[in-house]
Amino acid sequence: MALPRRIQKYFLPILSAFVVVNFLSFFIYYSPTPVTYSLAPAYKQQDLQNKIIDKNVEGHVEKHDRSYPAAPLLVPNTNSDSTILNETIDLSNVYPQEQEDVVFSLMDNPWIHTNDGSALSKYPHTTSELRGCPFRKFQNSGVLGMLSFVTHEYTRYQLCQKSKEDWLQSNILPGTGDRGELLLKTNFVFDIRPTGHFCPNSFSAESETPDTRILFIVLSRTNRFSQRNSIRQTWGSVSQLRAQGYRLVFLVGTHTSDWGSGRGQDGESILLDSKIRDESRLHRDIVRTQAKEVGSNFALEQYVLGLAWAHRDCTLARYVTFVSDQTFVNLQKFDFLMTQEHHSAHRLYGTLMKDMKPDRNPNGKHHISEESWPWNGYPGFLDGPSLILSGDVMPRLLTAVKYTPILALENVYLTGVAALAASVMRIGIRDFFVDSVPNDEDECSFAKHGGINNVQTPEVMAHIWKDVKYVLYEKNVSCVIKAPCLAEMNGKCLISAPDHKTRRGQEKQ
Numbered sequence: 055m056a057l058p059r060r061i062q063k064y065f066l067p068i069l070s071a072f073v074v075v076n077f078l079s080f081f082i083y084y085s086p087t088p089v090t091y092s093l094a095p096a097y098k099q100q101d102l103q104n105k106i107i108d109k110n111v112e113g114h115v116e117k118h119d120r121s122y123p124a125a126p127l128l129v130p131n132t133n134s135d136s137t138i139l140n141e142t143i144d145l146s147n148v149y150p151q152e153q154e155d156v157v158f159s160l161m162d163n164p165w166i167h168t169n170d171g172s173a174l175s176k177y178p179h180t181t182s183e184l185r186g187c188p189f190r191k192f193q194n195s196g197v198l199g200m201l202s203f204v205t206h207e208y209t210r211y212q213l214c215q216k217s218k219e220d221w222l223q224s225n226i227l228p229g230t231g232d233r234g235e236l237l238l239k240t241n242f243v244f245d246i247r248p249t250g251h252f253c254p255n256s257f258s259a260e261s262e263t264p265d266t267r268i269l270f271i272v273l274s275r276t277n278r279f280s281q282r283n284s285i286r287q288t289w290g291s292v293s294q295l296r297a298q299g300y301r302l303v304f305l306v307g308t309h310t311s312d313w314g315s316g317r318g319q320d321g322e323s324i325l326l327d328s329k330i331r332d333e334s335r336l337h338r339d340i341v342r343t344q345a346k347e348v349g350s351n352f353a354l355e356q357y358v359l360g361l362a363w364a365h366r367d368c369t370l371a372r373y374v375t376f377v378s379d380q381t382f383v384n385l386q387k388f389d390f391l392m393t394q395e396h397h398s399a400h401r402l403y404g405t406l407m408k409d410m411k412p413d414r415n416p417n418g419k420h421h422i423s424e425e426s427w428p429w430n431g432y433p434g435f436l437d438g439p440s441l442i443l444s445g446d447v448m449p450r451l452l453t454a455v456k457y458t459p460i461l462a463l464e465n466v467y468l469t470g471v472a473a474l475a476a477s478v479m480r481i482g483i484r485d486f487f488v489d490s491v492p493n494d495e496d497e498c499s500f501a502k503h504g505g506i507n508n509v510q511t512p513e514v515m516a517h518i519w520k521d522v523k524y525v526l527y528e529k530n531v532s533c534v535i536k537a538p539c540l541a542e543m544n545g546k547c548l549i550s551a552p553d554h555k556t557r558r559g560q561e562k563q
Contacts, residue, residue, distance in 0.1 A: 173200075173202045174190065174192070174197060174200070174202050174203065174206070174207060177192050177193070177194050177197050178192065178193040178194070179191055179192045179193065179197075182428070184215075184424065184425050184428055185215065185425065186214070187211055187214035187215055188211075188214075189207065189211045189428050189429075190207060191428070191429060191430065192429075195409065195430070195431045198429060198431055198432065198433045199433040199434055199474065200474075201474055201475070201477065203433070203474075204433070204458065204471050204474045204475045205475055208458075208459070208471060209457075209458060209459060211428070212459035212461075213459060215425070215426075216459065220460045222355060222358050222359075222455065222460070223455065223456050223457075223460070225240055225241040225242050226238070226240055226362070226452055226453070226455060226456040227239045227240065227241065227456075228449075228452070228453040228456055236449055236450070236453065238365065238449045238452060238453060240362040240365070240366065240452070242343070242344060242359055242362050242363070243344055244341055244342060244343060244359075244363055245342055246330065246331065246334050246340050246341065246342035247303075247340070247341045247342070247363065247367065248303065248338045248339060248340075248341070248367075249338070250338075252301065252338070252367065252368070253266050253269065253301055253367060253368035253369075253370070253371060254266065254370060265299055265370065265372070266299060266300070266301050266368055266370060266371040266372065267298065267299040267300060267371075267372050267373065267392060268299075268300045268301075268371070268372065268373045268374075268375055268388060268392060269300075269301045269302075269303075269364055269368050269371040269373070269374045269375070270290070270295075270300065270301065270302040270303070270375050270377060270383065271303055271305050271341075271360045271364065271374065271375065271376050271377075272285060272290070272302065272303065272304045272305065272377055272378065272379050272381075273305055273353075273356055273357075273360070273376060273377070273378045273379065273439055274304045274305060274306050274378075274379040275306055275307065275347050275379075276306050276307070276308075276309045276326050276327075276330050276342075276347065277309070277326055278379055279329070279333065280512050281379040281380060281512065282304050282333075282379055283512070284512035284515045284516065285302075285304075285379060285515070286337065286339075287516070288382070288515055288516060288518075288519035289382060289383045289384070289385060289519055290302050290383070292339075294385070295385075298385065298389065300385070301368065301371070302339060303339050303340070303341045303363075304339055304340050304341070304379065305341050305343065305356055305359070305360050305363075306330065306340065306341070306342050306343070306347075307342070307343050307344075307345040307346060307347040307349075307352060307355075307356065308342065308343070308344060308345065308346055308347065309323050309326050309327065309347055330342065341360075341363055343355070343356065343359040343360075343363075344359070345359055350462070351460070351462060351464075353438070353439075353464045354460070354462075354464035354467060354468065357376060357441075357464060357468055358452070358455055358468075360376065361374070361448050361451060361452055362452060364448060365448040365449055365452065369445075370445065371445045372392070372396075372444070372445050373392055373442055373443065373444055373445060374442070374443050374445060374447075374448065375388070375440070375441070375442045375443075376438075376439065376440065376441045376442075377439060377440050377505060377507075378439040378440075378507065380507065380508055380509045380510065381439065381440055381505050381506065381507050381509065382500075382505065382506040382509050382515055382518045382519065382522075383504070383505050384500075384501065384503060384504050384505065384506075384522060384526075386501075386526050387486070387502075387503065387504035388504055391403075391442075391483070391486070391504065395444075398444060399444050399446050400444060400446060400447060400450075400477075400478055400479055401443065401444050401447070401478065401479045401480075401481055402436055402441065402442070402443045402447065402469055402473055402478055402479070402480050402481065403436070403441070403442040403443070403481050403482075403483050403486075404436030404437060404438075404440060404441045404442065404469065404480075404481075404482070404483065404487065405436060405437040405440075405482060405483070405486075405487050406434060406435075406436060406437075406480065406481070406482025406483075407432075407434065407435050407436065407437050407465075408434050409431065410431065410432045410435075411430065411431055411432075412424075412427050412429075412430070412431075412432070420463060422461075422462060422463060426461070426462065427461065432466050432470055433466075433470045433471065433474055434470065434480060435465050435466050435469045435470030435473075435480070436465060436469040436470075436480055436482070437465055438464065438465045439507065440487040440505050440507060441469065442483075443478075447476070447478055450476040450477075450478060451468070451472060451473065451476050451478060453476065454472040454473070454475040454476035455468075455472050457475065458471055458472050458475045483504070484535070485502075485503065485535045486503065486504040486505065486535075487503070487504060487505040487506075487507060488503050488505070488506055488507065489507050489508060490506075490507065490508050491506055491508070491509060491510075491514060491518070492506070494521075497521075497525050497529075497531060497533075498525065498531065498533035498534075500518050500521050500522050500525075501521070501522045501525045501526050501531070501533040502533040502534060502535050503535075506518060
């Protein structure tokens, strides 16, 4: 039946327009031109950062409120030709080799937010100086956890004390690409490292190497052969790790006094060098850095160099975990944590230390002079040696190290000061790592923890491994920490223990 002329007059043009609009929408939506997403530089996040800090500064500051995601902002660049995932970039012409006594780089990189420190002036403080370098002491200790404190107060004071870059900083070369993305190159040398397809560095579906869920970097020393073998024979066996998409390397420094020169090598050093090379050829899991094992900053240097190697050779690792060669790792607990946090980003996990004071005792293990750190407290930081970070943190943290003066205390510096400069969220995981071997009181004494530090002998390591394997894998016992909250931040629970999940407003009976 033919439509009336009045309906045909209006209906057909409307129908034609509808068809054209839908066709154009389909074409645009399925356009083959991809959209590149790049991280927004820190100066574009200034308003968000200030809101977060001002909201929390009246109490203890751990920097981020849960209502604001810590993941980096994504800015679409629709005029790009391709999606940057893992591009090899030659920056040799842009960044020449650094010379000795390089003047410290000011924070002119857009990825590290800085300001004139005026935001700190509103908080009660007194002004003092040491060796002609002024600084402010604040009555509210929460100010020490503010971004402005690190990027202005701490940095200006340290630059007054020392204006030269550390050798670590001279070899970290960050830049910004033409699409606004962070480019990072490092000049560190690793004369021993795994070769071949140790980690997949592309998203190819045809890759023969499975994706790296967790990269374990075990902090060790050249002469600790038995400790490394103990890990290989227990929780770090290759077959067990590979089956779950895990990778493991042992990070050692140089035992000789002259890196790469051949000088200063005595008979012991030559023998150790030969043995570590043989060990590397046999197991293909050794990474040797330029850091001197007798150096005063060896621990901090190894953390930074481990991140630099991982960023270069295991770029796509979902998580990177640092442990020592005296740490027992419970892979089942790691798997549980990583599953819960699978979609999280921009995070550091560990044992959270709050309201800590500087140790002024010259004989103290963590002694620091008033000249090096004149303030009466520290920002919140994560205790070592065990530390977990999401893979996206690697370039941001290395960039922060470049622009933030070095502090001798590795954990305070890396997970406190530098993490604040990089705007990385620090999350304390309650009782996930323990500092010593627990008393063997029940069958879950070992199995309920994610990591046990300071396992002194290979025999004790083997005993813990045997016990955990029997309880978790043979008896199939579900060992959980009895605390209702496994991870918290700003007094809010982020990860609940499995047997303590309750409905909102109700307590578990």
